[in-house]
Amino acid sequence: MELTSDLKDMEKGKYGEGAALALKVQIGIGECFDAPRMVPITNAHVALSNQEMDLWFAEKMVKLGAKTKIPPTVNPGFCLPYFSAKNMVTSEEADHMKRTHEAYRALGCRLTYNCTPYMDTNVPFPNEIVAFSESSATPFVNSVWGARSNRESAQSALCAAITGVVPEYGLLLDENRKGNILVKVEAEMKSDFSYNLLGYMGRKIGPGIPVFVGLGSYLSPEAHRNLGAELNTSGAYAMYHVVGVTPEAPTLEAAFGGREPERTVTITEEDLARVLETEISDPGNRDIDFALFGCPHTSIREVRYMAERLQGKKLAVPFWVMTSSLTKSSAEKMGLLKIIQDAGGDLVEDTCSDQPCWHLYKGRVGVTESPKCAYYPRKRGLEFVIRDLDTCIDAALKGRVK
Amino acid sequence: MSGKVFSCHKISEGVGEGEVIISRDEIMFYLVRPETGEVLEKAHDIEGKSVAKKAIVFPGGKGSSVVQSDGLFQLMLQHNQPAAMIIQYPETVLVAGAIIMEIPMVDKVDPEFYKVVKNGDRVKVDANAGTITILN
Numbered sequence: 446m447e448l449t450s451d452l453k454d455m456e457k458g459k460y461g462e463g464a465a466l467a468l469k470v471q472i473g474i475g476e477c478f479d480a481p482r483m484v485p486i487t488n489a490h491v492a493l494s495n496q497e498m499d500l501w502f503a504e505k506m507v508k509l510g511a512k513t514k515i516p517p518t519v520n521p522g523f524c525l526p527y528f529s530a531k532n533m534v535t536s537e538e539a540d541h542m543k544r545t546h547e548a549y550r551a552l553g554c555r556l557t558y559n560c561t562p563y564m565d566t567n568v569p570f571p572n573e574i575v576a577f578s579e580s581s582a583t584p585f586v587n588s589v590w591g592a593r594s595n596r597e598s599a600q601s602a603l604c605a606a607i608t609g610v611v612p613e614y615g616l617l618l619d620e621n622r623k624g625n626i627l628v629k630v631e632a633e634m635k636s637d638f639s640y641n642l643l644g645y646m647g648r649k650i651g652p653g654i655p656v657f658v659g660l661g662s663y664l665s666p667e668a669h670r671n672l673g674a675e676l677n678t679s680g681a682y683a684m685y686h687v688v689g690v691t692p693e694a695p696t697l698e699a700a701f702g703g704r705e706p707e708r709t710v711t712i713t714e715e716d717l718a719r720v721l722e723t724e725i726s727d728p729g730n731r732d733i734d735f736a737l738f739g740c741p742h743t744s745i746r747e748v749r750y751m752a753e754r755l756q757g758k759k760l761a762v763p764f765w766v767m768t769s770s771l772t773k774s775s776a777e778k779m780g781l782l783k784i785i786q787d788a789g790g791d792l793v794e795d796t797c798s799d800q801p802c803w804h805l806y807k808g809r810v811g812v813t814e815s816p817k818c819a820y821y822p823r824k825r826g827l828e829f830v831i832r833d834l835d836t837c838i839d840a841a842l843k844g845r846v847k
Numbered sequence: 848m849s850g851k852v853f854s855c856h857k858i859s860e861g862v863g864e865g866e867v868i869i870s871r872d873e874i875m876f877y878l879v880r881p882e883t884g885e886v887l888e889k890a891h892d893i894e895g896k897s898v899a900k901k902a903i904v905f906p907g908g909k910g911s912s913v914v915q916s917d918g919l920f921q922l923m924l925q926h927n928q929p930a931a932m933i934i935q936y937p938e939t940v941l942v943a944g945a946i947i948m949e950i951p952m953v954d955k956v957d958p959e960f961y962k963v964v965k966n967g968d969r970v971k972v973d974a975n976a977g978t979i980t981i982l983n
Contacts, residue, residue, distance in 0.1 A: 473860075473946040474939060474942055477858045477859075477954075492911075492913040494914060496914060496917035496920075497917060497921065497924075498916045498919075498920035498921075499916075502947065580911055598912050598915065600916060600944070600947055601943040615939075652873075652907070677910060677911065678911070681908060723890075820910075821877065821878075
């Protein structure tokens with residue numbers, strides 16, 4: 446790989462050992478994909494996770510004197526003051542989160558603790574070269590905003606934020622942004638929830654860049670969020686096109702760059718029903734212990750809808766809504782937070798579903814509308830029935846799900 | 848097939864030797880039990896089987912950009928990380944994890960390899976030299 450003289454200096458340690466290590470990792474990635482050079486980035490999002498690997502790598506970078514050149518937004522761990530006050534985490538778990546917080550603060554990151562930065566806090570321009578990790582974030586910035594990011598890992602995005610560059614390969618180049626799989630959707634997209642199930646079709650769609658047809662002329666931000674999050678739970682997708690909707694797919698021909706699709710996949714109503722019933726959801730018709738929303742983080746529009754449904758009612762089970770601190774603050778000013786709290790629920794900022802703060806629900810069954818929310822915390826022993834938002838709210842009011 | 852050598856392309860440097868396990872599905876290492884290497888994901892091609900210390904032949908990684916690396920890291924803490932990874936579709940998340948955790952990983956393997964390799968074979972993956980040798 447050809448490096449500028451400045452990057453050669455970085456490689457030799459002129460900017461510290463941390464920057465040198467970050468660049469070494471990126472050179473390794475670049476060589477894997479035959480990247481000829483490094484190019485500058487102007488924004489980044491790091492999928493902080495507060496997992497052991499995450500803390501190990503972040504602290505290692507701090508010890509090596511690294512500082513981010515491009516201050517990245519970061520993902521949630523759990524909200525330390527909130528869960529400590531409620532006695533929901535052990536002192537070891539609290540200490541771990543505190544160390545994660547300190548490490549990312551020392552690296553100079555923007556401590557937004559939110560997994561949907563593309564909604565408001567970190568929105569790139571079209572064609573802007575960025576380094577975004579996080580399941581739904583990478584496809585959103587590529588597909589919806591027309592920015593350019595490869596599917597960075599939490600660590601490679603942090604390396605990019607430190608060095609200020611990324612290897613030039615993959616989705617940074619025009620020719621690699623064209624679709625190769627035609628996905629004909631015959632199933633009816635009834636709500637944003639339908640996009641959770643459509644996204645979970647990764648195994649049927651197969652590797653590549655899907656081009657969706659049959660989705661109409663408008664997808665809400667939440668539909669795009671859900672589609673990207675679940676595509677990256679059932680598979681690995683950095684980008685997709687929706688013909689007539691996303692900016693690089695005004696027509697079918699443009700989406701494929703004039704080439705023929707390598708394969709064509711049809712998604713039917715039965716496909717969506719089968720994956721829900723046999724692969725991802727626990728069986729319904731049962732009592733539930735809790736409801737958990739916000740994987741990825743709930744939008745203000747969804748918070749308002751929940752508040753409207755819960756106004757003047759009492760919930761039968763705990764009702765947790767994970768969201769950004771910005772959305773929680775807006776919801777408070779809008780009077781929505783009080784409505785949800787009066788019903789017995791709460792909005793929780795800075796928090797992810799795959800964190801130790803939820804261990805009181807180990808072996809219990811919750812409802813959620815997100816397959817991703819059910820997938821990862823399975824390792825922690827949480828079980829979920831997956832349903833659309835209205836059915837989940839009804840279930841939380843009754844304590845029983847259909 | 849003993850001693851037969853196949854060409855491949857280095858992704859993450861190093862040399863690893865182990866028993867082959869083949870997965871038709873992509874792998875998310877977070878849904879693997881660190882203590883045993885057992886794949887926990889429901890309806891996965893190798894659900895219930897162990898990837899610990901194995902040379903895994905699989906399409907590539909999938910899932911979260913966050914916890915894929917943590918899955919590998921947890922396996923490493925238990926000394927149960929894969930001996931080597933032989934993939935077809937590199938994506939940055941798994942590639943970065945392999946490089947940071949120094950697990951040998953290769954792609955672009957001689958297509959002949961896929962015709963002869965089977966579960967239980969013993970292989971040596973030399974990413975630096977760009978070779979895979981079937982030892983049994």
